[in-house]
Amino acid sequence: MRAPELRARVVHANQELVRHGLVHLTWGNVSECDREEGIIAIKPSGVSYAELTAESIVIIDWDGKTVDGDLKPSSDLATHLEIFRNFDGVGGVTHTHSTAATAFSQAGKPLPCFGTTHADHFFGEVPLVRELNEEEVAEAYEENTGKAIVEHFQNAGLDPLAVPACLQKFHAPFIWGASAMDSVKNAVALEMCCDMALKTLSLNPDAQALPSHILRKHYLRKHGPGAYYGQG
Amino acid sequence: MRAPELRARVVHANQELVRHGLVHLTWGNVSECDREEGIIAIKPSGVSYAELTAESIVIIDWDGKTVDGDLKPSSDLATHLEIFRNFDGVGGVTHTHSTAATAFSQAGKPLPCFGTTHADHFFGEVPLVRELNEEEVAEAYEENTGKAIVEHFQNAGLDPLAVPACLQKFHAPFIWGASAMDSVKNAVALEMCCDMALKTLSLNPDAQALPSHILRKHYLRKHGPGAYYGQG
Amino acid sequence: MRAPELRARVVHANQELVRHGLVHLTWGNVSECDREEGIIAIKPSGVSYAELTAESIVIIDWDGKTVDGDLKPSSDLATHLEIFRNFDGVGGVTHTHSTAATAFSQAGKPLPCFGTTHADHFFGEVPLVRELNEEEVAEAYEENTGKAIVEHFQNAGLDPLAVPACLQKFHAPFIWGASAMDSVKNAVALEMCCDMALKTLSLNPDAQALPSHILRKHYLRKHGPGAYYGQG
Amino acid sequence: MRAPELRARVVHANQELVRHGLVHLTWGNVSECDREEGIIAIKPSGVSYAELTAESIVIIDWDGKTVDGDLKPSSDLATHLEIFRNFDGVGGVTHTHSTAATAFSQAGKPLPCFGTTHADHFFGEVPLVRELNEEEVAEAYEENTGKAIVEHFQNAGLDPLAVPACLQKFHAPFIWGASAMDSVKNAVALEMCCDMALKTLSLNPDAQALPSHILRKHYLRKHGPGAYYGQG
Numbered sequence: 001m002r003a004p005e006l007r008a009r010v011v012h013a014n015q016e017l018v019r020h021g022l023v024h025l026t027w028g029n030v031s032e033c034d035r036e037e038g039i040i041a042i043k044p045s046g047v048s049y050a051e052l053t054a055e056s057i058v059i060i061d062w063d064g065k066t067v068d069g070d071l072k073p074s075s076d077l078a079t080h081l082e083i084f085r086n087f088d089g090v091g092g093v094t095h096t097h098s099t100a101a102t103a104f105s106q107a108g109k110p111l112p113c114f115g116t117t118h119a120d121h122f123f124g125e126v127p128l129v130r131e132l133n134e135e136e137v138a139e140a141y142e143e144n145t146g147k148a149i150v151e152h153f154q155n156a157g158l159d160p161l162a163v164p165a166c167l168q169k170f171h172a173p174f175i176w177g178a179s180a181m182d183s184v185k186n187a188v189a190l191e192m193c194c195d196m197a198l199k200t201l202s203l204n205p206d207a208q209a210l211p212s213h214i215l216r217k218h219y220l221r222k223h224g225p226g227a228y229y230g231q232g
Numbered sequence: 233m234r235a236p237e238l239r240a241r242v243v244h245a246n247q248e249l250v251r252h253g254l255v256h257l258t259w260g261n262v263s264e265c266d267r268e269e270g271i272i273a274i275k276p277s278g279v280s281y282a283e284l285t286a287e288s289i290v291i292i293d294w295d296g297k298t299v300d301g302d303l304k305p306s307s308d309l310a311t312h313l314e315i316f317r318n319f320d321g322v323g324g325v326t327h328t329h330s331t332a333a334t335a336f337s338q339a340g341k342p343l344p345c346f347g348t349t350h351a352d353h354f355f356g357e358v359p360l361v362r363e364l365n366e367e368e369v370a371e372a373y374e375e376n377t378g379k380a381i382v383e384h385f386q387n388a389g390l391d392p393l394a395v396p397a398c399l400q401k402f403h404a405p406f407i408w409g410a411s412a413m414d415s416v417k418n419a420v421a422l423e424m425c426c427d428m429a430l431k432t433l434s435l436n437p438d439a440q441a442l443p444s445h446i447l448r449k450h451y452l453r454k455h456g457p458g459a460y461y462g463q464g
Numbered sequence: 465m466r467a468p469e470l471r472a473r474v475v476h477a478n479q480e481l482v483r484h485g486l487v488h489l490t491w492g493n494v495s496e497c498d499r500e501e502g503i504i505a506i507k508p509s510g511v512s513y514a515e516l517t518a519e520s521i522v523i524i525d526w527d528g529k530t531v532d533g534d535l536k537p538s539s540d541l542a543t544h545l546e547i548f549r550n551f552d553g554v555g556g557v558t559h560t561h562s563t564a565a566t567a568f569s570q571a572g573k574p575l576p577c578f579g580t581t582h583a584d585h586f587f588g589e590v591p592l593v594r595e596l597n598e599e600e601v602a603e604a605y606e607e608n609t610g611k612a613i614v615e616h617f618q619n620a621g622l623d624p625l626a627v628p629a630c631l632q633k634f635h636a637p638f639i640w641g642a643s644a645m646d647s648v649k650n651a652v653a654l655e656m657c658c659d660m661a662l663k664t665l666s667l668n669p670d671a672q673a674l675p676s677h678i679l680r681k682h683y684l685r686k687h688g689p690g691a692y693y694g695q696g
Numbered sequence: 697m698r699a700p701e702l703r704a705r706v707v708h709a710n711q712e713l714v715r716h717g718l719v720h721l722t723w724g725n726v727s728e729c730d731r732e733e734g735i736i737a738i739k740p741s742g743v744s745y746a747e748l749t750a751e752s753i754v755i756i757d758w759d760g761k762t763v764d765g766d767l768k769p770s771s772d773l774a775t776h777l778e779i780f781r782n783f784d785g786v787g788g789v790t791h792t793h794s795t796a797a798t799a800f801s802q803a804g805k806p807l808p809c810f811g812t813t814h815a816d817h818f819f820g821e822v823p824l825v826r827e828l829n830e831e832e833v834a835e836a837y838e839e840n841t842g843k844a845i846v847e848h849f850q851n852a853g854l855d856p857l858a859v860p861a862c863l864q865k866f867h868a869p870f871i872w873g874a875s876a877m878d879s880v881k882n883a884v885a886l887e888m889c890c891d892m893a894l895k896t897l898s899l900n901p902d903a904q905a906l907p908s909h910i911l912r913k914h915y916l917r918k919h920g921p922g923a924y925y926g927q928g
Contacts, residue, residue, distance in 0.1 A: 020256070024716070024885075025881055025884055025885065026926075027816075044927065045927060046927055047927065072927055072928070097888075099888065099891055099892055102813060103895035103899060106811040106892060107896045107900035107903050114338040114402070115402045116402060116403045116404065117334060120259075132910070134909045137909050170907070185257055189257065196331055196335050199331065199335035200339045201898075202434065203335060203336065203430065207338060210402045211402070213366045214402060214403075217369045221373075230304075231277060231303055252488070347570040347636070348635045352491075420489055421489065424488055428570060431571075431662055432570040435573055435665065439571050439572065446595060446601060453605075460539060463508065463536055579866045579868070580793075580866060584723075656720055659795055660795055664799045664803045666894060666897075674866045675827065675866070677834075678828070678866060681833045694742025694768075695741060695767055
């Protein structure tokens with residue numbers, strides 16, 4: 001995929017964040033990478049969604065250097081890069097401060113898998129990733145945020161393609177997928193599941209996680225080898 | 233009713249789910265049957281609502297075989313079929329993962345009849361239907377979901393036309409009605425009543441159900457033999 | 465005011481309910497009276513807001529008989545009539561099942577005056593009116609609903625122009641004002657104040673009512689003899 | 697800046713309140729001052745946002761006298777003036793009754809800094825300012841509201857440019873910024889942070905404030921001397 005096509009896809013994915021109510025002001029960004037070309041397209045920093053054009057999307061190489069574009073990339077670029085470099089098969093990354101997912105991050109709670117809506121998108125609990133310490137913040141805040149995410153998945157033995165999201169403590173969600181739009185869809189699913197979980201816990205503080213045989217069925221009918229959901 | 237008319241009605245009913253905010257992404261489906269013709273029209277699986285056209289609606293016979301249409305039907309088709317086959321007088325079925333109704337499903341709670349908004353649509357509590365066990369999931373998940381719903385209404389002696397909805401544990405609501413649009417209206421009513429009930433319980437955890445003489449009055453002035461609500 | 469003008473005002477006020485998100489499906493109605501002409505204009509029963517036209521508005525005389533219009537009036541007409549007949553100075557009545565106000569009704573709680581938003585519209589607590597007993601429902605449900613409202617205000621010594629709304633237990637709010645649009649604005653204010661109160665109580669179950677000197681100041685700067693809010 | 701330009705900016709900023717869902721009916725107002733010209737432009741009192749035009753914006757001098765415009769200024773003018781006179785560097789002031797921020801005001805709670813969304817806009821807790829006593833209300837309600845805000849920041853040693861907002865007890869938020877639009881953006885951020893905080897506390901009543909090293913990092917990467925967020 002060449003830069004113009006990648007830019008068009010990334011500007012569209014960023015605008016979808018607005019349409020789905022996941023961002024206010026300039027609080028969010030979506031990127032997509034082309035692993036063959038070794039390039040990443042990402043939203044420019046602090047630009048309003050109404051003013052976003054394909055030309056304003058910044059093209060970055062695998063080392064994080066801008067190779068095309070007049071604007072500065074999102075300040076969260078280094079976090080996106082860590083995710084692309086360490087999670088094989090990820091083609092798109094989304095970061096938002098969507099309300100319910102951010103509430104889970106601020107409450108310091110992972111998102112339990114309370115039902116099939118969650119199981120259709122995430123194969124089990126969406127983890128809480130720790131906050132950074134003083135040294136990590138001072139040294140390279142955004143890069144170390146990405147490293148903390150990668151480290152969490154590795155230590156927990158979690159497959160990032162099966163659980164394509166996390167909640168960072170005191171911060172907000174990071175979400176990924178096979179493409180930019182796929183990561184946006186997962187961001188929508190995460191926000192909806194967090195909103196449903198808030199209400200589930202309000203009704204029943206002792207709500208139980210979905211039994212594993214139903215989790216497997218729902219996840220696999222959509223994402224497994226014999227998936228039969230959709231027009232496949 | 234012939235297939236073209238049925239398709240037009242079903243595509244409209246599916247689009248109404250979006251307009252009423254009951255679905256995100258592709259999380260929902262509406263069907264309608266014509267009992268004389270022995271056919272059912274249903275949303276194709278995984279197709280986005282923006283791309284939905286009358287032509288994309290799938291026509292199914294009473295045995296669940298596609299008789300017209302190029303796409304695969306909704307993966308929930310077998311659940312719809314069980315409802316049509318066992319609940320006489322039902323002409324339309326809706327399935328959503330709307331937020332408040334799904335929260336009740338996940339919390340494992342039926343929806344109490346807290347007021348007249350509920351009584352205008354459902355003659356008493358909307359029941360919680362159990363989740364499936366491992367064997368039922370492995371054997372025929374979607375069909376057995378429908379069987380569990382039908383079994384619940386039969387065992388509880390509930391009239392499915394008087395209480396045209398249920399909440400499946402760990403999953404989400406299934407709703408029905410005289411037609412596709414009627415099931416969508418009941419889906420709107422269910423979501424609003426669940427949202428009101430969440431807030432009612434937040435204000436008063438000991439909130440009482442509507443007295444039966446008011447339940448009867450409200451339900452019957454709209455649905456009883458001497459109904460006087462509407463233009464008759 | 466002649467019937468055509470009254471109809472135009474009432475169709476507009478009903479449509480404003482939709483724009484402000486106070487009604488779903490056909491759950492609400494607004495009326496306006498002309499005391500000199502002795503007529504009331506009201507929404508027809510069960511007609512969707514999208515199909516509502518000025519011609520469809522029903523004109524009623526002071527005894528509740530239809531004097532012009534082809535459709536049946538709202539089934540809540542008799543409640544509106546009781547309010548017009550007993551509360552001097554009221555020119556418009558609104559009934560909705562808006563979410564937060566209905567939650568207070570279902571919880572069986574009056575709405576405390578927690579702040580200046582409330583004080584700008586209602587001079588103190590919005591009362592909870594009791595539900596009807598079996599005899600009252602059987603005899604004349606809608607008329608007796610209006611009588612219970614009037615009786616509550618009389619027994620409590622409440623001025624219906626200073627507190628232009630109530631919450632009926634197990635049911636929903638009734639709201640009034642100097643005109644149809646004024647009652648709709650009060651319905652918006654009531655719903656917002658109920659939503660804020662739900663959140664206030666979630667943050668602080670012991671939240672206190674607004675001190676009376678601030679209640680008086682806010683209410684009177686907008687509605688008192690020396691009111692200076694607005695363009696006069 | 698001349699009056700016509702100031703009016704255009706202020707009418708736009710007021711309309712942005714509506715677009716962001718921060719105001720209902722006429723519950724809010726935005727002003728901007730030009731310190732060189734010694735003038736302030738503010739919304740007229742009680743005018744609906746749909747009818748607001750640049751010509752309707754009122755131009756006020758530093759003593760609070762109308763120097764241009766046919767309408768009465770917002771009844772909250774004196775509060776805006778106190779803020780402009782005492783907080784150097786403030787160019788715009790916004791007042792709303794947005795739902796979640798008003799709930800914190802009514803609950804009598806300051807807004808803790810629970811996460812980075814908050815830290816991107818406010819350098820720590822957003823304070824609760826006391827309500828006025830009887831004498832202060834009787835004497836000069838709106839002016840004394842401004843004095844209470846200024847006094848709070850001075851006594852607490854708070855920099856109003858680093859924490860550009862407060863919540864007044866029993867009332868609602870006041871927000872400011874470098875310009876009218878900047879104060880509106882801070883009003884959006886405050887409402888979102890209050891909504892997230894409500895949900896954070898619902899999930900975890902013991903939620904902790906953001907560690908100070910992350911607060912500093914997020915606030916300073918956007919507002920500090922070496923800020924690198926945005927296009928600079």
